[in-house]
Amino acid sequence: MVEVRSACPLNCPDSCAFWAEPTEQGLKVRGDKENRITRGFICEKGRALANQASSPERLYFPLLREGQTFKRIRWDEAYARFAQEIRQTLAEVGPWGILHHYDYGHNGVLRALDRRFFQALGGVTEPRGSMCWGAGYRAQELDFGGVYSSSWTDLPHAKTIVLWGKDPAVTHPHLMPFLLEAKAKGARLIAINPLKVKSAKFVDEYLQVRPGTDGALALGLAHILLSEGWLDLPFVRERVLGLEDYAQRVKAYPPERTADITGVAPAALRALARTLGHEKPVSILLGYGLQRYTNGGNTVRAIDALAAVSGNVGRSGAGVHYAHQYHRGRFNSLLLPTEGLHPRSFPHAQIAENILRADPPVQLAVVTRSNPLVQQPDSYLWREAWQSMRFKVVLDWVMTETARQADLILPIASVFEDEDIIATSWSPLIQYAQKVMDPPGEAKPEWEIFTECAKRLGLDSHFPYSGREWLEYAIEPLAAEGTTLERLQEGPVWAPYIPEVAWADGQFLTPSGKIELSSALAAKELGDGVADYVPLQSESELSVFPYLLLTPHLGKALHSQFQEDEGFKAFLHPQTAAKHYLWQGDRVLVETAWGKLTAVVQVSEAIYPEAVMIPEGNTEQGLGVNRLIPGRLSDLGESTAYYDVRCALRKPGMVGGK
Ligand SMILES: Nc1nc2c(c(=O)[nH]1)N[C@H]1C(S)=C(S)[C@@H](COP(=O)(O)OP(=O)(O)OC[C@H]3O[C@@H](n4cnc5c(=O)[nH]c(N)nc54)[C@H](O)[C@@H]3O)O[C@H]1N2
Numbered sequence: 001m002v003e004v005r006s007a008c009p010l011n012c013p014d015s016c017a018f019w020a021e022p023t024e025q026g027l028k029v030r031g032d033k034e035n036r037i038t039r040g041f042i043c044e045k046g047r048a049l050a051n052q053a054s055s056p057e058r059l060y061f062p063l064l065r066e067g068q069t070f071k072r073i074r075w076d077e078a079y080a081r082f083a084q085e086i087r088q089t090l091a092e093v094g095p096w097g098i099l100h101h102y103d104y105g106h107n108g109v110l111r112a113l114d115r116r117f118f119q120a121l122g123g124v125t126e127p128r129g130s131m132c133w134g135a136g137y138r139a140q141e142l143d144f145g146g147v148y149s150s151s152w153t154d155l156p157h158a159k160t161i162v163l164w165g166k167d168p169a170v171t172h173p174h175l176m177p178f179l180l181e182a183k184a185k186g187a188r189l190i191a192i193n194p195l196k197v198k199s200a201k202f203v204d205e206y207l208q209v210r211p212g213t214d215g216a217l218a219l220g221l222a223h224i225l226l227s228e229g230w231l232d233l234p235f236v237r238e239r240v241l242g243l244e245d246y247a248q249r250v251k252a253y254p255p256e257r258t259a260d261i262t263g264v265a266p267a268a269l270r271a272l273a274r275t276l277g278h279e280k281p282v283s284i285l286l287g288y289g290l291q292r293y294t295n296g297g298n299t300v301r302a303i304d305a306l307a308a309v310s311g312n313v314g315r316s317g318a319g320v321h322y323a324h325q326y327h328r329g330r331f332n333s334l335l336l337p338t339e340g341l342h343p344r345s346f347p348h349a350q351i352a353e354n355i356l357r358a359d360p361p362v363q364l365a366v367v368t369r370s371n372p373l374v375q376q377p378d379s380y381l382w383r384e385a386w387q388s389m390r391f392k393v394v395l396d397w398v399m400t401e402t403a404r405q406a407d408l409i410l411p412i413a414s415v416f417e418d419e420d421i422i423a424t425s426w427s428p429l430i431q432y433a434q435k436v437m438d439p440p441g442e443a444k445p446e447w448e449i450f451t452e453c454a455k456r457l458g459l460d461s462h463f464p465y466s467g468r469e470w471l472e473y474a475i476e477p478l479a480a481e482g483t484t485l486e487r488l489q490e491g492p493v494w495a496p497y498i499p500e501v502a503w504a505d506g507q508f509l510t511p512s513g514k515i516e517l518s519s520a521l522a523a524k525e526l527g528d529g530v531a532d533y534v535p536l537q538s539e540s541e542l543s544v545f546p547y548l549l550l551t552p553h554l555g556k557a558l559h560s561q562f563q564e565d566e567g568f569k570a571f572l573h574p575q576t577a578a579k580h581y582l583w584q585g586d587r588v589l590v591e592t593a594w595g596k597l598t599a600v601v602q603v604s605e606a607i608y609p610e611a612v613m614i615p616e617g618n619t620e621q622g623l624g625v626n627r628l629i630p631g632r633l634s635d636l637g638e639s640t641a642y643y644d645v646r647c648a649l650r651k652p653g654m655v656g657g658k
C-alpha cells in the first residue's frame with residue numbers, strides 16, 4: 001500500500017505533517033522528516049489518533065435513542081429525523097430554539113461548514129467568548145492591535161527565553177528542539193509556573209509562582225525596571241503609549257509586596273528584572289494556563305507591558321508569543337455574510353445557566369467538534385441544561401460522554417477518510433491532508449451530512465459544492481499567488497504572508513499605532529474592579545476551601561480524547577498529603593462549592609503546596625473534573641476562568657476532618 005501525505009487536525013499548536021499508510025494491522029502514521037517545523041517526530045496523541053481511526057471504538061452507523069440504549073438506523077431515516085426536529089423547533093420557537101455547540105475538535109478548513117448550516121437557518125443560539133485562550137487573546141488585541149508571534153525558527157536568536165505558564169514539553173512538543181537549540185547557543189531558559197512541570201527540567205531557572213498572581217509578578221518586575229532605569233527609553237518613546245498611567249500602577253508593587261503576593265523572593269525578582277533589562281533579546285512564551293483566571297486578561301496585559309517597556313517586542317529573538325492570526329482574511333470564508341443573520345449567543349462559561357432560563361427556550365441541541373458535558377465548566381448544571389432540551393444530536397467519530405447522553409448520533413469520517421486543509425494559529429505552515437482510506441461502516445464526511453440535511457430543508461442553494469470544490473473555493477485567494485491545491489498536495493507550504501519576526505516594522509494595529517499600555521477601550525472593557533492578581537480569600541472561606549484547584553492538560557491525551565479510563569488522580573505536595581494523613585495511592589474526596597469527586601492521591605514535589613492538581617479531560621460516571629468548576633468569566637474576551645476555584649480535601653468516610 002502507498003504512504004500519502006496527511007496532517008494532524010488536533011487542537012494542538014504543532015500541526016504535524018504526517019505520512020499515513022493503511023496496513024493489514026491498521027493505519028500507520030509517521031512524522032515528515034523534511035518538515036522544518038515539526039522535524040519528523042509525532043507525539044503519542046498523533047499515534048492515538050491513527051489507532052482510533054482503525055479501532056472498533058469507531059461509530060459506524062447513525063444511532064437513534066431507544067430507551068436506555070441506541071438502535072441503528074439508516075441514513076435516510078437519520079436525515080429525515082434531524083430535518084423534522086429542526087422544522088418542529090423552527091415552527092414552535094424559531095431558530096433560537098436550536099443550540100449549535102462547537103469548538104475546535106478538528107482544525108480542518110471544511111469543518112467550518114457546520115456553522116454555515118446553522119447560519120442558513122437565519123442564526124441559531126451559539127457560544128461566544130472562549131473555553132480556551134480568549135482572555136489573553138483579547139489582551140494582545142488591546143495592547144498590540146492583534147495577536148502575532150514570531151516564527152518558532154526565530155527563537156534560537158533569543159538570549160533569554162521565558163516559559164511563562166507554558167509547558168511545551170507536554171502541550172507544544174515540537175517547540176522543544178527550538179528551545180534546546182537556543183539553549184545550546186547560550187540562551188538562558190526560565191520557567192515561571194506554580195507547578196514544576198516537565199519543561200522545567202530543561203530550564204536554567206525555575207520560579208514557582210502562586211497561582212493567579214502573574215499579573216502582580218509582572219508589575220513587580222516592572223517596578224524594579226522602572227526604579228533602576230533599566231527601560232529601553234528610545235523604544236518606549238517611539239513605540240509605547242501610556243507609560244505614565246502604567247508607572248502609577250507599577251508603584252503599588254515594590255519588591256516586598258510583590259514577594260508577599262506571588263511567593264517569589266525579592267532576590268529572585270531582582271535577578272529576573274535584571275535579566276529582562278540586560279540579557280536581551282527576551283522571548284516570552286505565554287501559556288494559556290495563566291489566563292484561565294478571572295483576572296486572566298489583565299495578567300497578559302501586564303506581561304505584554306513588561307516586554308514593551310524593556311524593548312522586547314518587534315525584534316528578532318524577542319516578543320510575547322501567544323498565538324497568531326496571520327491566516328485571518330487570507331482564505332475565503334466558508335461562513336455566510338453576517339448581514340441579515342440574527343444569532344443569539346451566550347458566553348461559553350455560562351451556556352448552561354442561560355439555556356435553563358432562555359426565552360425563547362432552547363429545544364434542540366446539535367454538538368460538533370466538542371464534548372461539552374466533559375469540557376465545559378459547571379458539569380452538573382450542564383447536565384441539567386442538556387436534559388431540559390427536547391432532542392440532542394451529536395456528530396462525532398467515537399462515542400463521547402456527550403454522545404452517550406444524546407438522542408441521535410451521526411457518525412463522521414476522520415481526517416484520514418476525507419481530504420482537508422489545515423492552517424492553524426501557531427504553525428506557519430498550510431498543509432493538505434489527503435484521503436488515505438474509506439470511512440468505516442457508514443460514517444460520512446461531515447460536509448456531506450450537512451449538504452444532505454440542507455437539501456431536505458430547502459437550503460441547498462447554500463451548499464452548492466462538493467468537499468473538493470469547497471477547498472478550491474477556500475484557497476482561491478492563495479491559489480492566485482501560487483499556493484494551489486496541487487502545490488499543497490506536493491507538501492506543506494510556508495504561508496507567504498507569515499514573517500519570521502512579528503511586529504518588525506513597529507507599526508502596531510492599535511488606534512494610536514503604538515503599543516497601548518493604557519487606553520480608553522481597555523478601561524471600558526475591563527471596567528471597574530480590575531484585579532491585578534487573585535486576592536487571597538477571606539479567612540472564613542480559606543478555612544472551608546483552603547486549596548487552589550488547577551486542572552491543566554495531560555501529555556498523552558487531548559482533553560477528553562485518548563484518555564485512559566483510569567479514574568481521577570489528585571496530585572498533592574507532600575506537605576499537603578501529610579497534613580491530611582494521605583499516602584500515595586489513597587483515595588481522597590475533593591470538594592468545591594460546585595461538586596465533589598473521589599480521586600487517587602499522587603504525591604509530588606512538583607505541586608505548589610497551596611494547590612491541588614487534577615488533569616482535565618478524564619471522566620467518571622459521565623462527567624469530568626469540571627463538575628468541581630464554576631462557569632466564571634475572565635475579565636477580557638469572555639473566556640472561561642477554569643482555574644479560579646478553591647477546593648477542600650477529605651479522606652472518604654471521615655466526617656469533617658480537614
Ligand atoms: N498533550 C496535550 N497537548 C495539548 C492539549 C492537551 O489537551 N494535551 N491541549 C491543547 C490546547 S487546546 C491548549 S489551549 C494548549 C494549552 O497549553 P498550555 O498553555 O501550555 O497548557 P495548559 O495545560 O492549558 O495550561 C496550564 C499551564 O499553566 C500553568 N499554570 C496554571 N496556573 C498558572 C498561573 O497562575 N501562573 C502560571 N505562570 N502558570 C500557571 C500550569 O501549571 C500548566 O503548566 O495545549 C494544547 N496542547
Ligand SMILES: Nc1nc2c(c(=O)[nH]1)N[C@H]1C(S)=C(S)[C@@H](COP(=O)(O)OP(=O)(O)OC[C@H]3O[C@@H](n4cnc5c(=O)[nH]c(N)nc54)[C@H](O)[C@@H]3O)O[C@H]1N2
Nearest residue numbers: 103105106132368369370371375395551559560561616642
Ligand atoms: N477543567 C478544565 N477544563 C477545560 C480546560 C482546562 O484546562 N481545564 N481546557 C479547555 C480548553 S483549552 C479547551 S480548547 C476545551 C476543549 O474542549 P473540547 O473541544 O470539547 O474537547 P475535546 O475533548 O477535544 O473534544 C473534541 C471532540 O470533537 C470530536 N471531533 C474530532 N474531529 C471532529 C470533526 O471533524 N467533527 C466533529 N463533529 N467532531 C470531531 C472529537 O472526537 C472529540 O470528541 O476544553 C476546555 N476545558
Ligand code: SF4
Nearest residue numbers: 008012015016043046
Ligand atoms: S497532537 Fe500535536 S504534537 Fe501530536 S501529532 Fe498532533 S500536531 Fe503533532
Ligand SMILES: [Mo]
Nearest residue numbers: 011131132133
Ligand atoms: Mo485550548
